[in-house]
Amino acid sequence: MKKFVLFMLGLSIFITGCGSDKDKPEEKLTKEVIVSQGSKPKSLDPNMYNEIPALTITEQIFNTLLRVDENGNIVPELAESYEYVTPTELVIKLKQGIKFHNGDTLTAKDVVFSINRMLSKPASKIMIDAISKVEAVDDNTVKITLSKPSSPLLFGLAHPLTAILNEKDTVAKNDTIATAPVGTGPYKFIEWGSGEKIELVAFDEYFEGRPKIDSLVYRAITENSSRLAALETGEIDIAYNMDAIDGDIVEKNKDLHLISQPTTSTEYITFNTTVAPFDNKDFRKAVNYALNKQSMSDSIYMGKAKPANSIINPNVFGYTDTVEGYPYNVEKAKEYLEKSGVTDRSFTLFVNDNPTRVQLAQIIQANLKDIGIDMKIEILEWGAYLQRSAQGEHQALLGGWVSGTSDADIVLYPLLHSASHGGAGNRSFYTNKEFDSIVDKARLVSSPEERKELFVKAQEILQEDSPLGILLYKNENIGVNNKVKGFKFDPTTMHNLKDLDVENK
Known part of the structure; x- marks a missing residue:
């Protein structure tokens, strides 16, 4: 009897060990894209500094009320609609049900708080300095009063410097959100890592649809040659601000391709x-x-x-x-x-x-x-x-x-x-x-x-x-691994990466 039990136990182990791969649950691959640029950001507070190393990242974490489309037209982003009632009164209706990364729902109070905060920061104030008053009409309507007509205001409200913040989170952090931002954007902030390596993950409840990739990582690599080497070895997937001479090397590599486009x-x-x-x-x-x-x-x-x-x-x-x-x-x-x-x-x-x-x-x-x-x-x-x-x-x-x-x-x-x-x-x-x-x-x-x-x-x-x-x-010269799909070049160099995908081989 004892021998029979041992035999059956051994047979069980053998059968389990030799089981078909089809019987195993399919392992889900994480889609990750690593982007590198030449400098680490000074801050991830979107209203603080007009600096590209920061704005390329905050572009992924936050949204603005408006945006500029591919044809240079102003279109709504967090806004559902906007209308100048008079030359000095702008009414903005918000899209409903938009979520912040902390689970809060965007309301007019967040917009009022954000605009008042922008007016207190030199870099963002310049974008909207014609605003004299902002108030919530109801939960989804904001009225902006101007001290004088302003033709560039709508463009200012489309700039990443005028990103909309979560009032509760910002107040709770005593206005220090530089290394722990919370927005409504396609990617959610996870880790600052002293700014050398900044980790983001896809935001499941993003109002325009969850990104196709799961993880977006930014690495600061100052030396252009080191950034190229990292791209060639697969350490990174996208390299911004490449030397023109390195672009030739990228073009000759069958696993990479070069984007070289005029900017603004x-x-x-x-x-x-x-x-x-x-x-x-x-x-x-x-x-x-x-x-x-x-x-x-x-x-x-x-x-x-x-x-x-x-x-x-x-x-x-x-x-x-x-x-x-x-x-x-x-x-x-x-x-x-x-x-x-x-x-x-x-x-x-x-x-x-x-x-x-x-x-x-x-x-x-x-x-x-x-x-x-x-x-x-x-x-x-x-x-x-x-x-x-x-x-x-x-x-x-x-x-x-x-x-x-x-x-x-x-x-x-x-x-x-x-x-x-x-x-x-x-x-x-x-x-x-x-x-x-x-x-x-x-x-x-x-x-x-x-x-x-x-x-x-x-x-x-x-x-x-x-x-x-x-x-x-x-x-701007950008090296991209061929497995990365959906990259859209923006002449402002603040590329939005919400449509990225990875072709796993």
């Missing part, structure tokens, strides 16, 4: 016009004429960039090619340098720790040396770069500006209007009353033709005053 951004030098030597207009012009933009495009961007004539990108409403800009002209540069009367021909350029920007700074340094200007380069970590320049500690600053709404107002007002000095955007601390007046007027009128005419006048003033050293309009 402009690369430029900010001159702090309140300190020497950039308080001298002729010195600023000398620097502009000394910049060999075509050489920068050819040597760094492999032709995937073109010399810029204006701070406004050609893909942005309000751009004009009637403003000549500053072509490379060494003789004119020397002429304006002498005319300036500046004797201390040296300055320091702040650059963030992006290798491509550092290379660009080195070419600028060589260009200026050719006309007798000694430029030193100071490389800063991204957070220090933002903070120190906001406080005006720089003489000059190398950077880029993305038009997040594809409208010239989002360039001219935050970047150059005197109301925006410092952290709000105007790090050149440029002040020109005539320029301010023109930009202000363009914010009041609704006629596209009249707005365009005013934007052209503003660019003509900038051509004369030269508060910036205008450099390039560049493509």
Whole structure:
């Protein structure tokens, strides 16, 4: 009997061990996409900083009341509809049943709270500063009162800086949501990881439908070569901001493909016009004429960039090619340098720790040396770069500006209007009353033709005053693993990844 029991037990184990795979429950594969960019964000508070490393991520976590579609039209997002009852009264009806990641339902109270909070933060305030009052009519209706008509307001309400927050969560966290954001977006925040690795997961109750992937991870890899290597080995699936030269390597790899598209951004030098030597207009012009933009495009961007004539990108409403800009002209540069009367021909350029920007700074340094200007380069970590320049500690600053709404107002007002000095955007601390007046007027009128005419006048003033050293309009180069499907390029570089999918092989 004992032998029989042992035999049957052994037979049972044998049968179980040899059972068909069909008898096993099917294991569900987790679909994960890992995205890498060159800098870690300073904060995931969407209203705090107009910085792309953060906004590319908050775009996935939050929603705005409105959005700009592929054709440049304003359409509802969290809003069901919107209507100007009068030129200074905007009524917004909200979609019903939208959930926050903490389970709360979006109401007009959250919108009122969010807009009032935006008005207290310099970066987001610029987007909506015409708002004088916001109130909840009922749970799903918001009335916004303006101090004056504002043609760019709807674009401002579509910018990621004006994302809608959950009032209860934000108040509970004492307004410190930088590393623990709660939104209504397609992906839910899980882990900050000191900002080097930020983990998100699909939000099951997303109002436009659950994303197809389960996990979205952002990794900051500063070195472009390291980001390329990670893409090639499969450590990451999408690499943003790739060197143009690395794009050729991506194109030759059968497992990868390259997206290289024009953006709404402009690369430029900010001159702090309140300190020497950039308080001298002729010195600023000398620097502009000394910049060999075509050489920068050819040597760094492999032709995937073109010399810029204006701070406004050609893909942005309000751009004009009637403003000549500053072509490379060494003789004119020397002429304006002498005319300036500046004797201390040296300055320091702040650059963030992006290798491509550092290379660009080195070419600028060589260009200026050719006309007798000694430029030193100071490389800063991204957070220090933002903070120190906001406080005006720089003489000059190398950077880029993305038009997040594809409208010239989002360039001219935050970047150059005197109301925006410092952290709000105007790090050149440029002040020109005539320029301010023109930009202000363009914010009041609704006629596209009249707005365009005013934007052209503003660019003509900038051509004369030269508060910036205008450099390039560049493509964004993105390497993507072929298993990733559904990536949609956005010229603002703040790509929404809700439609991503992974083809598991």
